[in-house]
Amino acid sequence: MDKLKRSFYRKSALELSKDLLGKFLVFNKNNKKFIAKIVEVEAYMGEHDKASHTYMNKRTKRTETMFKDAGHAYVYLIYGIYNCLNIVSGDKDLPQGVLLRGLEPMNEFDTISLNRFDKKYNELSKTQIKNLTNGPGKLTQALGITRDINGCDLTDDILYICEGEETEFEIIESKRVGIDYAEEAKDFLWRFYISDSNYISKR
Protein backbone atom coordinates (compact mmCIF):
# COMPACT_ATOMS: atom_id res chain seq x y z
CA MET A 1 0.00 0.00 0.00
CA ASP A 2 2.59 2.54 -1.03
CA LYS A 3 1.53 6.10 -1.53
CA LEU A 4 1.71 7.32 -5.12
CA LYS A 5 4.26 10.04 -5.69
CA ARG A 6 3.79 13.51 -7.09
CA SER A 7 5.04 12.35 -10.50
CA PHE A 8 1.95 10.13 -10.83
CA TYR A 9 -0.31 13.21 -10.84
CA ARG A 10 1.79 15.29 -13.19
CA LYS A 11 -0.16 14.69 -16.38
CA SER A 12 -3.33 16.05 -17.97
CA ALA A 13 -6.60 15.54 -16.11
CA LEU A 14 -7.79 13.42 -19.01
CA GLU A 15 -4.91 10.98 -18.61
CA LEU A 16 -4.97 11.07 -14.83
CA SER A 17 -8.69 10.38 -14.64
CA LYS A 18 -8.30 7.03 -16.39
CA ASP A 19 -5.17 6.20 -14.38
CA LEU A 20 -7.07 6.81 -11.14
CA LEU A 21 -9.66 4.11 -11.84
CA GLY A 22 -9.02 1.01 -9.74
CA LYS A 23 -6.65 2.83 -7.38
CA PHE A 24 -7.23 2.99 -3.62
CA LEU A 25 -8.09 6.27 -1.95
CA VAL A 26 -6.91 6.42 1.67
CA PHE A 27 -8.27 8.99 4.12
CA ASN A 28 -7.21 9.31 7.74
CA LYS A 29 -9.66 10.91 10.13
CA ASN A 30 -10.39 10.51 13.85
CA ASN A 31 -7.86 7.68 14.13
CA LYS A 32 -9.63 5.78 11.38
CA LYS A 33 -8.12 4.86 8.06
CA PHE A 34 -10.73 4.71 5.32
CA ILE A 35 -9.82 2.76 2.19
CA ALA A 36 -11.97 2.85 -0.95
CA LYS A 37 -11.46 1.91 -4.56
CA ILE A 38 -11.93 4.65 -7.16
CA VAL A 39 -14.52 3.50 -9.70
CA GLU A 40 -15.90 6.66 -11.34
CA VAL A 41 -14.22 9.97 -12.25
CA GLU A 42 -14.57 13.05 -14.45
CA ALA A 43 -11.83 15.17 -16.00
CA TYR A 44 -11.97 18.98 -15.81
CA MET A 45 -9.45 20.46 -18.19
CA GLY A 46 -9.19 24.01 -16.90
CA GLU A 47 -8.51 26.90 -19.21
CA HIS A 48 -10.30 25.62 -22.32
CA ASP A 49 -13.08 23.64 -20.60
CA LYS A 50 -16.33 25.58 -20.21
CA ALA A 51 -17.47 23.19 -17.50
CA SER A 52 -14.43 23.83 -15.33
CA HIS A 53 -14.33 26.28 -12.44
CA THR A 54 -11.03 27.43 -13.93
CA TYR A 55 -12.30 28.08 -17.46
CA MET A 56 -10.26 30.93 -18.94
CA ASN A 57 -7.82 30.50 -16.06
CA LYS A 58 -10.32 32.09 -13.71
CA ARG A 59 -8.36 32.51 -10.53
CA THR A 60 -10.30 33.32 -7.35
CA LYS A 61 -10.12 32.44 -3.70
CA ARG A 62 -12.16 29.32 -4.34
CA THR A 63 -10.27 28.07 -7.40
CA GLU A 64 -6.83 28.90 -6.02
CA THR A 65 -6.32 25.25 -5.04
CA MET A 66 -6.67 24.16 -8.66
CA PHE A 67 -3.60 26.22 -9.51
CA LYS A 68 -1.46 24.32 -7.04
CA ASP A 69 1.02 21.73 -8.14
CA ALA A 70 -0.30 18.31 -9.14
CA GLY A 71 -1.22 16.01 -6.28
CA HIS A 72 -3.35 18.24 -4.08
CA ALA A 73 -7.00 17.91 -3.01
CA TYR A 74 -9.57 20.46 -4.22
CA VAL A 75 -12.72 20.29 -2.09
CA TYR A 76 -15.57 22.72 -2.75
CA LEU A 77 -19.17 23.19 -1.64
CA ILE A 78 -21.85 22.49 -4.21
CA TYR A 79 -25.53 23.48 -4.05
CA GLY A 80 -25.01 24.84 -0.57
CA ILE A 81 -24.92 21.42 1.07
CA TYR A 82 -22.58 18.89 -0.50
CA ASN A 83 -18.83 18.67 -0.74
CA CYS A 84 -17.02 17.46 -3.88
CA LEU A 85 -13.49 16.08 -3.95
CA ASN A 86 -11.11 16.62 -6.86
CA ILE A 87 -7.54 15.54 -7.45
CA VAL A 88 -5.46 18.39 -8.88
CA SER A 89 -3.46 17.26 -11.90
CA GLY A 90 -1.36 18.92 -14.57
CA ASP A 91 1.31 21.17 -13.20
CA LYS A 92 1.68 24.26 -11.09
CA ASP A 93 -0.42 27.07 -12.66
CA LEU A 94 -2.13 24.57 -14.97
CA PRO A 95 -5.53 24.37 -13.26
CA GLN A 96 -6.84 20.93 -14.15
CA GLY A 97 -8.40 18.34 -11.92
CA VAL A 98 -10.27 15.06 -11.63
CA LEU A 99 -13.61 14.89 -9.82
CA LEU A 100 -14.16 11.67 -7.86
CA ARG A 101 -17.73 10.51 -8.47
CA GLY A 102 -17.82 6.91 -7.29
CA LEU A 103 -15.98 4.79 -4.72
CA GLU A 104 -16.22 1.20 -3.58
CA PRO A 105 -15.67 1.05 0.20
CA MET A 106 -13.11 -1.54 1.28
CA ASN A 107 -13.26 -1.14 5.10
CA GLU A 108 -14.90 0.84 7.95
CA PHE A 109 -18.33 -0.18 6.67
CA ASP A 110 -20.12 0.67 9.91
CA THR A 111 -18.61 4.16 10.14
CA ILE A 112 -19.49 4.89 6.52
CA SER A 113 -23.05 3.62 7.04
CA LEU A 114 -23.50 5.72 10.15
CA ASN A 115 -22.25 8.81 8.35
CA ARG A 116 -24.73 8.29 5.51
CA PHE A 117 -27.81 6.72 7.05
CA ASP A 118 -27.28 6.74 10.82
CA LYS A 119 -27.46 2.93 10.80
CA LYS A 120 -25.02 0.05 11.01
CA TYR A 121 -23.98 -1.64 7.79
CA ASN A 122 -25.91 -4.85 8.48
CA GLU A 123 -29.12 -2.82 8.90
CA LEU A 124 -28.94 -1.25 5.45
CA SER A 125 -31.23 -2.17 2.55
CA LYS A 126 -29.68 -3.25 -0.72
CA THR A 127 -30.49 0.16 -2.21
CA GLN A 128 -28.83 1.94 0.68
CA ILE A 129 -25.67 -0.14 0.27
CA LYS A 130 -25.47 0.93 -3.37
CA ASN A 131 -26.13 4.53 -2.37
CA LEU A 132 -23.33 4.71 0.19
CA THR A 133 -20.69 6.13 -2.14
CA ASN A 134 -22.07 6.24 -5.72
CA GLY A 135 -21.98 10.01 -6.19
CA PRO A 136 -19.62 12.92 -5.59
CA GLY A 137 -21.61 14.35 -2.67
CA LYS A 138 -22.35 10.93 -1.22
CA LEU A 139 -18.80 9.70 -1.09
CA THR A 140 -17.54 12.78 0.75
CA GLN A 141 -20.36 12.47 3.26
CA ALA A 142 -19.61 8.77 3.72
CA LEU A 143 -15.92 9.30 4.47
CA GLY A 144 -16.42 12.61 6.29
CA ILE A 145 -14.48 14.67 3.75
CA THR A 146 -15.21 18.40 4.05
CA ARG A 147 -13.63 21.64 2.91
CA ASP A 148 -11.31 21.73 5.87
CA ILE A 149 -8.96 19.49 3.91
CA ASN A 150 -9.12 21.69 0.81
CA GLY A 151 -5.62 22.16 -0.53
CA CYS A 152 -4.08 19.26 1.37
CA ASP A 153 -1.10 17.58 -0.21
CA LEU A 154 -1.60 14.00 -1.36
CA THR A 155 2.04 13.21 -0.62
CA ASP A 156 1.26 13.83 3.08
CA ASP A 157 -0.60 11.40 5.32
CA ILE A 158 -4.13 12.83 5.64
CA LEU A 159 -5.37 11.89 2.19
CA TYR A 160 -3.50 9.94 -0.44
CA ILE A 161 -3.83 7.32 -3.15
CA CYS A 162 -2.24 3.89 -3.50
CA GLU A 163 -1.79 1.41 -6.29
CA GLY A 164 -4.86 -0.86 -6.64
CA GLU A 165 -5.20 -4.59 -7.11
CA GLU A 166 -3.87 -6.06 -10.30
CA THR A 167 -7.20 -6.89 -11.81
CA GLU A 168 -8.40 -6.22 -15.32
CA PHE A 169 -11.42 -4.02 -15.88
CA GLU A 170 -13.26 -2.36 -18.71
CA ILE A 171 -13.44 1.43 -18.79
CA ILE A 172 -16.64 3.09 -20.07
CA GLU A 173 -16.44 6.64 -21.44
CA SER A 174 -19.49 8.89 -21.25
CA LYS A 175 -20.71 12.46 -20.92
CA ARG A 176 -20.07 14.37 -17.75
CA VAL A 177 -22.95 14.97 -15.36
CA GLY A 178 -24.62 18.18 -14.22
CA ILE A 179 -22.94 20.64 -16.59
CA ASP A 180 -25.73 21.56 -19.01
CA TYR A 181 -24.55 25.18 -18.94
CA ALA A 182 -21.22 24.23 -20.56
CA GLU A 183 -22.38 24.46 -24.22
CA GLU A 184 -20.33 22.21 -26.52
CA ALA A 185 -18.22 20.99 -23.59
CA LYS A 186 -21.21 19.24 -22.06
CA ASP A 187 -21.01 16.54 -24.71
CA PHE A 188 -17.34 15.68 -24.25
CA LEU A 189 -16.83 12.07 -23.16
CA TRP A 190 -14.79 12.99 -20.12
CA ARG A 191 -16.47 10.78 -17.53
CA PHE A 192 -14.92 7.36 -16.99
CA TYR A 193 -16.04 4.42 -14.92
CA ILE A 194 -15.34 0.75 -14.34
CA SER A 195 -18.05 -1.06 -16.26
CA ASP A 196 -19.03 -3.73 -13.74
CA SER A 197 -18.78 -1.66 -10.55
CA ASN A 198 -21.77 -1.43 -8.22
CA TYR A 199 -20.92 2.15 -7.23
CA ILE A 200 -21.56 4.14 -10.40
CA SER A 201 -23.67 7.30 -10.05
CA LYS A 202 -25.36 7.07 -13.46
CA ARG A 203 -25.17 4.45 -16.26
Added chain:
DNA sequence: CTCATGATTCGCT
Protein backbone atom coordinates in the same frame (compact mmCIF):
# COMPACT_ATOMS: atom_id res chain seq x y z
C1' DC B 1 -39.86 2.56 -12.56
C1' DT B 2 -39.50 7.91 -14.03
C1' DC B 3 -39.85 12.61 -13.22
C1' DA B 4 -40.05 17.23 -10.48
C1' DT B 5 -38.87 19.83 -6.75
C1' DG B 6 -36.82 21.80 -2.56
C1' DA B 7 -32.84 22.15 0.40
C1' DT B 8 -29.07 25.55 1.66
C1' DT B 9 -24.53 28.09 1.36
C1' DC B 10 -21.23 30.61 -0.77
C1' DG B 11 -18.77 32.75 -4.53
C1' DC B 12 -19.14 35.86 -7.73
C1' DT B 13 -21.44 39.93 -10.52
Added chain:
DNA sequence: GCGAATCATGAGA
Protein backbone atom coordinates in the same frame (compact mmCIF):
# COMPACT_ATOMS: atom_id res chain seq x y z
C1' DG C 1 -29.30 38.53 -6.25
C1' DC C 2 -28.30 34.44 -9.01
C1' DG C 3 -27.17 29.92 -9.69
C1' DA C 4 -24.36 25.82 -8.89
C1' DA C 5 -19.35 19.48 -11.19
C1' DT C 6 -26.08 17.11 -6.06
C1' DC C 7 -29.26 14.33 -3.49
C1' DA C 8 -33.54 12.76 -1.08
C1' DT C 9 -38.14 12.48 -1.39
C1' DG C 10 -42.73 12.17 -3.02
C1' DA C 11 -46.12 11.76 -6.75
C1' DG C 12 -47.71 9.40 -10.64
C1' DA C 13 -47.51 5.59 -14.09
